[in-house]
Amino acid sequence: MDETNLxxxxxxxxxxxxxxxxxLGVITIPIVVGIVILIAMWLRSIGERIAISEHAMLIEKGILNKNSTEVSLTSVRTVRVDQSFADRIFNVGRVDIYTAGDSPEATISGIAEPNRVRDLVRRHQSSLQQVQ
Structure with a gap:
């Protein structure tokens, strides 16, 4: 994946x-439990990533062990966005990427403005189809 044109x-x-x-983590910092909670949240946050370029999408998970899934935008069949009521208030959600079959090829949770991911994929899919 070309990291320059993200x-x-x-x-x-x-x-x-x-x-x-x-x-809860912030409140319990004085009894050290909060520090553990916040470090776990931070590690999860830096350990997951979604990147979209003009031609492909990359979802990475893990810090020590990496799991990377790269999907060509032309092969994406469905982009599903799930948001609970609380997620909608904070404008975050889970994004599922389907290429073929009934199970998602890649999933990432906690992404800000998840509908923007869907819109980017659809916009660039249509531009790639027009070029072909």
Whole structure:
């Protein structure tokens, strides 16, 4: 994947994705439990990434062990966005990418403005189809 022409490069959001857990972590900092909670949230946040270029989408998971899924935008069949009521308030959600079959090829949770991901994929799919 060409890292120079990225249209989107995001990590899940710590506070917006889990505001109650984040607040619990902040409140319990004096008894050290909060530090552990916040470090776990931070590691999860930096350990996941979604990147979209003009031709492909990359979803990476993991810090020590990496799991990378790269999908060509022309092969994406469906982009599904799931948001609970709380997710809609904080404008975060889960994005599922389907290429073929009934299970998602890649999933990432806690992404800010998840509908922007769907819109970017659809916009660039149509521009790629017009070129062909």
């Amino acid at each position: 249209l989107l490069d995001e990590h899940p959001k710590m506070f917006r994705a889990n505001p109650l857990v984040f607040l």
